[in-house]
Amino acid sequence: MTKPTSIPHSSTNSQAPDVAGEIAALLELEPEQLRVTWRRHYRVPPPRGLSRDMLIRAIAYKLQEHTFGGLSKSTLRRLTTLARTLESPEGPSHEPYPSLKPGTKLVREWGGATHTVLVLDDGFEYLGQPYASLTKVAAVITGLHRSGPAFFGLKRAKARFGGRPRSSDGEGAGNG
DSSP: OOOOSSOOOTTOOTTHHHHHHHHHHHTTSOHHHHHHHHHHHHSSOOOTTOOHHHHHHHHHHHHHHHHHOOOOHHHHHHHHHHHHHHHSTTOSOOOSSOOOOTTOEEEEEETTEEEEEEEETTEEEETTEEESOHHHHHHHHHSSOOOHHHHTTSSOOOGGGTOOOOOTTSOOSOOO
């Protein structure tokens, strides 16, 4: 019986080392060389004021996308829909929070403890108990009435709850 010399594996792609090398080489390029590389991959000049780090990250993404494939059609549709919603004169839709698939776990630290909520078909489960809404779960955890979706970071916290709108760096209201 002969043993195979190599075992195929999903992360073992003959092109992967080439991409890793190309990405590593980006770190050595001067800003003007990065802009030329950007134009080659995106076919337009890079936006003005884009940092060197962002140029490298965007070019690295394009290299990986070319080798391994890009986003799925459903993800692209979702992103297009979100972009249109943000650009519309009415602003974002009034969807209370993103649709959550059953089986999703929401995790929140509060009062020195980590709290995990499981999304069910018809509600939520916290500590083995079913709840009809995230707001009811948030009330059990905090002892106060507060927006469950905001508490779990699914929408912006309102100032009346003592929270701050979530910023792009992922920091939101304090842990109380």
